[in-house]
Amino acid sequence: MKPFFKKISIPIFASFLAFPVYADTIKVGFPVPLTGEYAPYAEIQGAKCMAEIINNKGGVNGKKFELLVQDTGTDTQTAISLTEKFLDQGVVAIGTIPFSDTMIPVAQIAAGYGVTILQAQSTQVEMHTGIVDNFISNVSPDPFTAAAAAEYALSEGVKNVVLLTSDDGGSWSAKTPLWFGEVIENGGGKVLSKMNFSIPTSDWSPQIAEMKKLSSSPDAVYISSIMPDVGVLVRQMKAAGIDAWVFGSDGLDDPSLDSVADSDKSILDKVAFGTLAPSQPGSAMQEFQAECKALGMPVDGMFPALGADVIMALAYAVEKTGGTDPVAIREALRSADSIPVRTVESVSFKNNKSHAERTVPVIGFKNGVRVLLSNAIPRFVPNWK
Amino acid sequence: MIDYVVQQSLNALSFGAEYALIALGLAIVFSIMGLVNFAHGEVIAIGGYCMMVMAAIAFRNPIVIIIGAIFASVIMAVFLERIAFRPVRYADATTGLLTAFGVSLILQNLFLLLVSPRPIAVTSMYFLDWPIKLGSIRISSLQIFETVATLLAILFLVLFLKRSFLGIAMRAASLDFEMVRLMGIRANRVIATAFAISGLLAGIAAIFIIARRGAVDPTLGFNPVLKAFVACVVGGFGSLTGAVLGGFLLGALEVGMLVILPQSYGGMKDAFVFAVIAIILVWRPEGILSPQKEKGDKI
Amino acid sequence: MLIVNDLSVFYGKIKVVHNINFTIEEGSCVALLGPNGAGKTSTISSILGTVNSTGTVNFCNQDISKIQTEDRIKLGISIAPEGRRVFSNLSVFENLYLGSAIRKDRAIADNEIENWFNIFPILKERKDQSAGTLSGGEQQMLTIARALMGNPKILLLDEPSLGLAPMITKQVFELIETLKTKGITILLVEQNATEALKLADYSYILNSGNIVAHGNRSEILKKGDLMSSLTGVEN
Numbered sequence: 001m002k003p004f005f006k007k008i009s010i011p012i013f014a015s016f017l018a019f020p021v022y023a024d025t026i027k028v029g030f031p032v033p034l035t036g037e038y039a040p041y042a043e044i045q046g047a048k049c050m051a052e053i054i055n056n057k058g059g060v061n062g063k064k065f066e067l068l069v070q071d072t073g074t075d076t077q078t079a080i081s082l083t084e085k086f087l088d089q090g091v092v093a094i095g096t097i098p099f100s101d102t103m104i105p106v107a108q109i110a111a112g113y114g115v116t117i118l119q120a121q122s123t124q125v126e127m128h129t130g131i132v133d134n135f136i137s138n139v140s141p142d143p144f145t146a147a148a149a150a151e152y153a154l155s156e157g158v159k160n161v162v163l164l165t166s167d168d169g170g171s172w173s174a175k176t177p178l179w180f181g182e183v184i185e186n187g188g189g190k191v192l193s194k195m196n197f198s199i200p201t202s203d204w205s206p207q208i209a210e211m212k213k214l215s216s217s218p219d220a221v222y223i224s225s226i227m228p229d230v231g232v233l234v235r236q237m238k239a240a241g242i243d244a245w246v247f248g249s250d251g252l253d254d255p256s257l258d259s260v261a262d263s264d265k266s267i268l269d270k271v272a273f274g275t276l277a278p279s280q281p282g283s284a285m286q287e288f289q290a291e292c293k294a295l296g297m298p299v300d301g302m303f304p305a306l307g308a309d310v311i312m313a314l315a316y317a318v319e320k321t322g323g324t325d326p327v328a329i330r331e332a333l334r335s336a337d338s339i340p341v342r343t344v345e346s347v348s349f350k351n352n353k354s355h356a357e358r359t360v361p362v363i364g365f366k367n368g369v370r371v372l373l374s375n376a377i378p379r380f381v382p383n384w385k
Numbered sequence: 386m387i388d389y390v391v392q393q394s395l396n397a398l399s400f401g402a403e404y405a406l407i408a409l410g411l412a413i414v415f416s417i418m419g420l421v422n423f424a425h426g427e428v429i430a431i432g433g434y435c436m437m438v439m440a441a442i443a444f445r446n447p448i449v450i451i452i453g454a455i456f457a458s459v460i461m462a463v464f465l466e467r468i469a470f471r472p473v474r475y476a477d478a479t480t481g482l483l484t485a486f487g488v489s490l491i492l493q494n495l496f497l498l499l500v501s502p503r504p505i506a507v508t509s510m511y512f513l514d515w516p517i518k519l520g521s522i523r524i525s526s527l528q529i530f531e532t533v534a535t536l537l538a539i540l541f542l543v544l545f546l547k548r549s550f551l552g553i554a555m556r557a558a559s560l561d562f563e564m565v566r567l568m569g570i571r572a573n574r575v576i577a578t579a580f581a582i583s584g585l586l587a588g589i590a591a592i593f594i595i596a597r598r599g600a601v602d603p604t605l606g607f608n609p610v611l612k613a614f615v616a617c618v619v620g621g622f623g624s625l626t627g628a629v630l631g632g633f634l635l636g637a638l639e640v641g642m643l644v645i646l647p648q649s650y651g652g653m654k655d656a657f658v659f660a661v662i663a664i665i666l667v668w669r670p671e672g673i674l675s676p677q678k679e680k681g682d683k684i
Numbered sequence: 685m686l687i688v689n690d691l692s693v694f695y696g697k698i699k700v701v702h703n704i705n706f707t708i709e710e711g712s713c714v715a716l717l718g719p720n721g722a723g724k725t726s727t728i729s730s731i732l733g734t735v736n737s738t739g740t741v742n743f744c745n746q747d748i749s750k751i752q753t754e755d756r757i758k759l760g761i762s763i764a765p766e767g768r769r770v771f772s773n774l775s776v777f778e779n780l781y782l783g784s785a786i787r788k789d790r791a792i793a794d795n796e797i798e799n800w801f802n803i804f805p806i807l808k809e810r811k812d813q814s815a816g817t818l819s820g821g822e823q824q825m826l827t828i829a830r831a832l833m834g835n836p837k838i839l840l841l842d843e844p845s846l847g848l849a850p851m852i853t854k855q856v857f858e859l860i861e862t863l864k865t866k867g868i869t870i871l872l873v874e875q876n877a878t879e880a881l882k883l884a885d886y887s888y889i890l891n892s893g894n895i896v897a898h899g900n901r902s903e904i905l906k907k908g909d910l911m912s913s914l915t916g917v918e919n
Contacts, residue, residue: 035494037604039502167652174652196643196651200608202598203403205396205525206643213389228504228600235599239516240523256600259506301503553778554785557771563734564769569757569786569834 025066026059026318028311029086029094029115031106036074040254041098043120044069045299047307049292050342054311060318065311076102083109092326093118093314095307099170100126107132114327118314120306121276123250125171125384128354136333137355138309138347142176142224142249145274147378148360149247150183152272153220155374158245159189160216164207164223164233168199169251175384176224176249182382192218199225204233208240220245227254234260238267248273253302253363261368268365272373277302277343278361280370285343302343309341316340388521393644399528401636402535403593405629407606407613408620409538410586412628417559417579419478421614421622423485424465426606427492428584432458432591433601434500437507450509454595455588462584463577470580471573489607496603503602510596531593538586539629546625551578559623619662621672630673638662685710685869686731686838691739693726693893700726701893703739708838713860713870715884717877722890724873725766728842731871732756732763744837758786762836764827766843766873772816776807779815779826783833793833800829821852828859838869845876857883881905 028051032042044067051065059065068086072078079096083106086094093116096106104127107117111134119127122137123145153161161184163177181191192214195207211218221237221244223230230252237246252273261268279285285305292299299305316339317332318324333339334353338346347356361375407425414422435457439450469488473480514527546552551574558565558575566572587606594605612635613628620631638661642654650657669675686708693701701723708714716724730737733753741749748756757763771779780800784793801808804825810818815826824844831839841860845853857879864870864883874880881887881901889897889904897907 035497035502039497042502165648165651194648196646196648196654198654200604202594202609203396203400205399205528206393206640209389209392209396210644212392228506228598228602231600232598235511235514236525239514239525241516254503256504256506259508260599262506262508263511300501550781550785553774553782557774557778557782560771560773561769564765564771565782566753567732567734567757567763567765568782568830569754570782571754 024063026063026314026324027066027068027086027089027091028314029083029089029091030067030069031072031079031082031086031094031096032069033074033097034069034071036072038074038097038099040301041121041303043095043304043307043310045292045297045304045307046288046309046342047095047120047311049288049295049297049299050308050311052295052297053291054315060315061322063318063324065315072097072102076105080105080109087113087115090324091115092318092324092329093310095119095310098122098124100124103127103135104131107135110134114325114330116326116330116333118310118333120310121303123172123276125175128352129385134330135354136330136349138306138313138341139276139356140358140360141355141384142172143179143381143384144360144378145249145276146176146179146222146224147183147274147381148362148374148376149222149249149272149274150180150187151378151380152274152362152374153180153184153245153247154187154189156245158184158219160192160218160220161189162192162211162214162218162221162244163194164197164221164225165194166197166199166225169225172249172251173199173224177222179382179384180222180247183378183380186380186382192216197223197225199229201225201229202232204236207233208236208242211237211242211244212240217242218244220247222247224249224251226251227256231257231260234267234271238264243270245270245272247271250275250302253279255301258365258368258370261365265368268368272362272364274360274362275302276306276360278363278372278375279305280363280372283372284345288342305343309343309347312341313339313347392522392524393640395522395524395528397637397640398532398633399525399636400640401633402528402532403590403609403632404612404616404635405632406531406535406538406586406590406593407609408616408628408632409535409542409625410583410590411610411613411617412620412623412625413542413586414579414583415617416623416625417555418470418474418481418576419623420470420481421485422470422583423482423607423610423614424469424488424492425462425583425587425613426604426608426610427489427496428458428462428465428587429591429594429606429609430492430496430601430603431461432588433507433595433605434496436509436591436595437500437505437601440507440509445509447509447512451592454591455585458588458591459581459584462580462587466577466580471576474576493603493607500603504598504600505602506600507595508599510592511599513592513596527593527596534589534593535629535632538589539625542582542625545582551575555579615662617672619665619672621669621675624672624674627672627674634673635662685744686871687740687742688727688731689740689742691727691730691737691741693723693730693735693737695726695735699893701730701737701890704888704890704893704895706888706895706898708869708871709885710837710869711867712885713864713872713883715872715874715877715880715887716890717874717880717887718890720875721892723893724890725842726893727890728763728840728871728873731761731840757834760834760837761840762831762834762838763840764824764831764842764844766846768820768823768827770815770818770823770826770830772814774815775812776815776818776826777811779830780807780833783830786834793835796833796835800832804829821848821855824848824852824856825859828856828863832863832868836868838871839863840871840873842873843875844872845874845879853879 055064117135119137123142125141166173253275317329320332321328334349347358359375362373364373432454435454616631616635620627638658642657729735787793
């Protein structure tokens with residue numbers, strides 16, 4: 001008898017292992033950059049906090065969220081290996097390093113499983129050229145933030161602009177300024193000059209000397225770069241006596257920009273940026289951050305906060321389809337007229353399929369405090385596809 | 386037009402001063418140990434993070450913050466020598482290089498995990514930076530401070546290496562480490578001094594970098610150190626004056642290319658800078674002021 | 685003054701000196717002779733603590749075999765190493781200055797540098813010149829002067845005549861003779877056994893890491909064939 005029992009008990013144990021207790025959860029895979037160059041853009045903090053909030057309320061249709069998070073160290077090959085691991089564990093969607101050289105191969109692997117790459121913060125235009133079908137971004141691509149900033153600039157009477165471009169950040173830093181310029185010219189303004197810079201740059205004096213040399217002084221400068229570099233630009237322009245707006249992209253959306261006004265409250269009065277979600281005091285995002293802090297899960301800055309939207313969109317789709325089939329979930333996301341999210345009221349993927357239609361906020365400062373200058377879907381967006 | 390040229394030349398000088406200051410820190414360690422200390426950037430970053438911490442616990446006195454930051458960098462440099470570089474002191478150069486890269490990577494990720502991957506504002510050094518008008522030319526006080534500090538640093542180092550007992554022992558150690566021990570001189574002390582000096586230079590660099598950037602992030606020092614490394618190679622690795630010369634040359638090249646190249650070639654700026662450097666290295670493969678054939682005199 | 689007991693030296697697992705014993709009396713000049721590779725320099729290195737060794741080294745009634753190299757130097761052991769090893773990138777003066785590193789009485793040490801300059805006018809002439817520009821003989825003089833700057837109790841001279849012209853070799857041995865008359869204890873390692881035997885009060889012959897003979901000059905010379913094959917000294 002004894003050997004017989006032995007034989008039969010092993011498969012029974014094995015089958016228990018194969019169906020762990022979490023079988024009935026909504027699994028989301030996050031092979032993300034927790035360390036390395038792109039660590040600032042990981043959406044994990046917000047995603048985790050939103051999952052916690054939903055789970056605390058009993059989950060979706062009784063199913064709780066289970067986030068599978070592992071660090072890629074900003075390495076594409078690691079992201080691919082982790083994606084394969086998470087796919088085997090039955091995830092319904094994946095969020096990864098928000099740059100096309102990772103997102104494309106990851107999407108190609110996930111396609112075989114019907115799983116969607118649902119990216120919280122990806123604005124790269126390269127992802128919307130039809131190279132993969134199973135990619136959805138929760139935000140609008142860069143031409144939209146550029147257009148929103150330009151529309152606000154035109155409304156402030158800006159005519160002559162200088163564009164700072166750099167190849168170091170791909171289309172984000174090279175082309176976004178050109179899209180801004182296109183909208184300005186479409187609105188009757190003029191691009192005075194285009195100048196180069198590198199990422200990172202901690203001293204803008206050569207570019208500023210060039211601005212001073214221009215025959216007419218610019219009303220605005222546009223740059224799509226990172227902090228603290230742009231903060232240095234703002235200060236050095238002020239010191240050089242150039243009274244022009246500094247417009248920028250989501251790269252400026254970092255709390256360290258606010259600190260530039262520490263000693264001079266007015267220095268940010270003519271600084272504004274088109275970004276991905278309103279972040280001024282009283283915004284939905286700040287409320288979300290406060291809620292998370294109370295839960296003991298702090299969310300630092302906009303990029304992490306955007307993770308909340310992804311989880312809410314998935315929650316919506318799971319509720320709609322009544323299950324966790326990844327293909328059905330993607331279809332549900334793309335057919336909805338409006339999906340409620342956290343950082344803005346709602347998003348829709350119906351018209352664009354691969355990126356969200358959502359309002360694009362322009363954030364500025366008054367007395368060193370963030371204010372929402374505008375928040376709309378831009379009327380004129382340059383042809384970017 | 387002449388104003389514009391003068392203005393850009395002054396800008397180039399201040400770019401160069403920063404590279405030179407950091408390059409000196411690399412060169413002093415390399416000249417004694419033959420170690421390219423890529424972790425020098427993180428020694429700079431520690432200075433920055435120290436300022437962040439001091440601002441957070443409400444230290445307002447700028448002198449205290451400056452001294453604190455320099456002190457933190459010196460301690461960090463000596464600490465890294467003790468735990469990371471001493472064990473591989475007699476290993477070959479590649480081992481040292483890889484150790485330095487490893488230490489650099491570990492520290493960057495520690496900053497990232499323990500503090501934040503994002504930049505944290507540190508505005509306590511803003512007071513060092515104010516505009517100065519000379520006719521139609523505008524410069525920043527920071528440009529003057531940084532250039533003067535670099536020149537003082539090289540002067541101090543040359544005097545130290547020529548005149549002080551430890552300085553002479555350091556030069557001797559660069560040639561024959563064991564023989565210095567056989568003079569009854571504590572070799573560990575000599576090397577720790579070299580690291581302490583590199584930490585001092587890193588601390589000073591950290592103050593200028595923070596005064597300009599107003600924020601600290603994990604790669605605060607890594608990127609400038611890569612530039613400083615190039616400066617050392619061009620100037621002649623191991624030569625202190627070479628490091629300074631290389632730093633100023635690189636600053637001039639960068640600003641020059643930025644100004645001269647048309648915008649459509651902007652992405653090629655670094656390519657052009659490195660092309661010029663390649664030509665210099667063809668002319669002088671060991672760098673402009675390469676030390677004599679043996680790892681000889683540093684001055 | 686220096687008692688070496690059961691000393692073995694290892695390079696990795698290879699044993700190059702096999703359980704040797706010897707003694708140096710205060711004020712005496714002892715020579716360690718033997719062919720290339722006999723283990724002479726290894727023996728010196730183990731006294732200095734720069735190689736792995738077993739056994740004990742007793743210096744001035746103190747076991748120094750476990751202490752750091754720098755501390756041994758501070759106790760009064762000084763070395764003029766094989767190949768001279770002057771700091772060629774330093775000036776002559778700086779070389780001597782480092783030689784006096786362990787001295788507490790800075791003023792006296794500076795005075796001594798002056799004295800050395802009087803003994804070697806050529807060093808004084810070149811005091812600000814880098815040591816690398818000196819001739820081989822001058823470098824050897826500098827090495828010995830540097831070793832003496834620490835005011836040592838015992839001076840280890842490793843192959844002082846190596847690679848020098850016969851004229852210069854003669855000068856070097858004259859210098860050693862002078863040091864000897866001044867009462868400095870000397871351990872002289874030499875391949876030039878003929879000259880060394882003349883100088884030394886007592887000699888040990890090393891071969892393949894073993895002491896194969898010892899005694900004063902006449903005793904050594906009596907060993908005949910063995911000696912001539914090992915040291916090249918003709919009877």
